Amino acid sequence: MRDEEGEPRVRLIVARARAAQEAFAGASQETVDLAVTAAGWAIMEPRRNRALAEQAVRDTGLGTVDDKFDKNHRKTLGLLRDLRGARSVGVLTDDPDTGITEIARPVGVVAGLTPSTHPVATPINYIINALKGRNAVILAPSPKGAGVCARLLDHVHDELAKVGLPADLAQMLPPPASKALTMELMRQADLVLAAGSQANVRAAYSSGTPALGVGLGNVAAIISPNADFQATAARIAVSKSFDNATSCSSENSLVVIGDAWRPLLAALAAEGGVLATPEERSQLEAAMFPSSKLSPAVVAQSAPRLARLAGLDRDDYAACRFIMAHEDTTHVGSRHPLSGEKLSPVLTLYRVADFDAAIAQVRAIYDYQGKGHSVGVHGASPQEILRLGLELPVCRVIVDQIHSYAVSGAFDNGQPFSMAMGCGTWGGNGFSDNLTYRHFLNIIRIVRPTTPRQPRVEDVFDDYWRRYGR
Incomplete structure (x- = not known):
C-alpha cells in the first residue's frame, strides 16, 4: 500500500526530523536531560494536563477526564523518575573484568503509532524516551487522537524552545491520517514503535523497518x-x-x-x-x-x-x-x-x-x-x-x-514506568520487558583482550564421563 501523493509529504517530515536529530546527536547528557525535563513539563503542568485530558475524552469518547489527568501525571512523573540520572550519552559502562565498554548512540528517527485509548500518555512516553536517546520522533496518532496529539506537541515545542532545541525533534503526521501515510512513515523511519491494535503491530512488523510492537491484553x-x-x-x-x-x-x-x-x-x-x-x-x-x-x-x-x-x-x-x-x-x-x-x-x-x-x-x-x-x-x-x-x-x-x-x-514496585509492554514470543513480540529508553539506543561494545579463561576439556566433561562414559 503506497500513497504517491502522500509520500513526498512524509519524506519532507522525515527530512526535517533527520536534520534536527543529526544536530541533537551531538548533545551532552546535560542537554539531553534538559530536553527530557522540558517535554515532561509540557504535560505535567496541571492546567495543560487538565485541558489535554478534557480534549482526549471529548475527541475520542473514551474514558474519563479525571482518570486521564491522573494517568498523564502519574505515568510521566514515574518515567521522569526512572530517567533521572540514567546515562544515555557516551560511555554507559566500562568493565575492567570483561574488558567491555558500552557506548550509547541514537537510533535516529523513531515512528510512534499511538492508540485512541491513550492519546496523550503514550505519545509523551514515546517523546520523552526518544529524546533521552538523542533521537527525533514522528507520531502517527489514531484519527480520533490526532487533535489532542497536535495540542500536546504544541506544548512540547514551547518547552523545547525554552532550552534552545528545535521543534522538529517531535512531530506528527498531518491529519487526515491514512494507513498508506502511516505505512510510508514506517518505511522511512529507523525504528517503529506500535501500540494499540494488533493490526498496527502487524503492519509495523511488516514495514521492513526494525519494529517493537506489543501483544494483546486479556x-x-x-x-x-x-x-x-x-x-x-x-x-x-x-x-x-x-x-x-x-x-x-x-x-x-x-x-x-x-x-x-x-x-x-x-x-x-x-x-x-x-x-x-x-x-x-x-x-x-x-x-x-x-x-x-x-x-x-x-x-x-x-x-x-x-x-x-x-x-x-x-x-x-x-x-x-x-x-x-x-x-x-x-x-x-x-x-x-x-x-x-x-x-x-x-x-x-x-x-x-x-x-x-x-x-x-x-x-x-x-x-x-x-x-x-x-x-x-x-x-x-x-x-x-x-x-x-x-x-x-x-x-x-x-x-x-x-x-x-x-x-x-x-x-x-520495581517495574519501569512504560506505556508499552512486550509480551515475548508468546505474544508475537520481539521483547518481553517494558519499553524503556534503552530500547531507543544503539549500544556499541568495545571489546578488549583479557586474561585467557579457556577451560581444559577435562574440566567440562569430567562429570559427564564419570556418569555416561566417553
Missing part, C-alpha cells in the same frame, strides 16, 4: 482462599474501573478458587460490582459482541452506560462501577467472547476447585487471547506464585497489587 487474575478479600476487591475495582478499563492491563477475568467465591463476591459487591443474572449475561454479551466482535460503541464506556446499551434495567446498575458475569469453566474461546478482552468495565468470573485448576483455567483463557502479557494473583503462597512464572505463558506475574497500575510501573 488479563486473568487468580484469587486464593487465603486472600484478604476486602483489599483484593478494592484493588480489582480500581484496576477495572480506572479510565473505564481502557488499559490492556485491566483484569478481564477472575479465576476464583473454592471457598474464596462467596466472600470475594461480597467484597466485590461492596466495591460497586454488580453480578449479572444468566439472562442479563446473555444480553450483555449480545450487546458487546454483535457478530462475535467487540463493538466500538462499548469500548471504554462506564458500567451504567454499558448496562443501558445492553438493556439491563435493574436499579443496581444505575451507579455500579463494574459488571460481573459468571461463566462455566468450559466457556472459553471464540464461541464465548466474554472470555476475551473487553476494554470495558466488565469482569468474567470462573470458579475452580484448586490452584492446579486455576492454572489450567488461565492457560485455557490465554490460549484463546492474551498469551504473553501478565497474570495477577492474590493471596497465593510463595511456591504458588513461583509456579505461575514457571508454568504460564506470561512475561509478568503481578502479586497482590492493582494490576493496571503495577504492570506498567508503579511507585511501590
Whole structure:
C-alpha cells in the first residue's frame, strides 16, 4: 500500500526530523536531560494536563477526564523518575573484568503509532524516551487522537524552545491520517514503535523497518482462599474501573478458587460490582459482541452506560462501577467472547476447585487471547506464585497489587514506568520487558583482550564421563 501523493509529504517530515536529530546527536547528557525535563513539563503542568485530558475524552469518547489527568501525571512523573540520572550519552559502562565498554548512540528517527485509548500518555512516553536517546520522533496518532496529539506537541515545542532545541525533534503526521501515510512513515523511519491494535503491530512488523510492537491484553487474575478479600476487591475495582478499563492491563477475568467465591463476591459487591443474572449475561454479551466482535460503541464506556446499551434495567446498575458475569469453566474461546478482552468495565468470573485448576483455567483463557502479557494473583503462597512464572505463558506475574497500575510501573514496585509492554514470543513480540529508553539506543561494545579463561576439556566433561562414559 503506497500513497504517491502522500509520500513526498512524509519524506519532507522525515527530512526535517533527520536534520534536527543529526544536530541533537551531538548533545551532552546535560542537554539531553534538559530536553527530557522540558517535554515532561509540557504535560505535567496541571492546567495543560487538565485541558489535554478534557480534549482526549471529548475527541475520542473514551474514558474519563479525571482518570486521564491522573494517568498523564502519574505515568510521566514515574518515567521522569526512572530517567533521572540514567546515562544515555557516551560511555554507559566500562568493565575492567570483561574488558567491555558500552557506548550509547541514537537510533535516529523513531515512528510512534499511538492508540485512541491513550492519546496523550503514550505519545509523551514515546517523546520523552526518544529524546533521552538523542533521537527525533514522528507520531502517527489514531484519527480520533490526532487533535489532542497536535495540542500536546504544541506544548512540547514551547518547552523545547525554552532550552534552545528545535521543534522538529517531535512531530506528527498531518491529519487526515491514512494507513498508506502511516505505512510510508514506517518505511522511512529507523525504528517503529506500535501500540494499540494488533493490526498496527502487524503492519509495523511488516514495514521492513526494525519494529517493537506489543501483544494483546486479556488479563486473568487468580484469587486464593487465603486472600484478604476486602483489599483484593478494592484493588480489582480500581484496576477495572480506572479510565473505564481502557488499559490492556485491566483484569478481564477472575479465576476464583473454592471457598474464596462467596466472600470475594461480597467484597466485590461492596466495591460497586454488580453480578449479572444468566439472562442479563446473555444480553450483555449480545450487546458487546454483535457478530462475535467487540463493538466500538462499548469500548471504554462506564458500567451504567454499558448496562443501558445492553438493556439491563435493574436499579443496581444505575451507579455500579463494574459488571460481573459468571461463566462455566468450559466457556472459553471464540464461541464465548466474554472470555476475551473487553476494554470495558466488565469482569468474567470462573470458579475452580484448586490452584492446579486455576492454572489450567488461565492457560485455557490465554490460549484463546492474551498469551504473553501478565497474570495477577492474590493471596497465593510463595511456591504458588513461583509456579505461575514457571508454568504460564506470561512475561509478568503481578502479586497482590492493582494490576493496571503495577504492570506498567508503579511507585511501590520495581517495574519501569512504560506505556508499552512486550509480551515475548508468546505474544508475537520481539521483547518481553517494558519499553524503556534503552530500547531507543544503539549500544556499541568495545571489546578488549583479557586474561585467557579457556577451560581444559577435562574440566567440562569430567562429570559427564564419570556418569555416561566417553
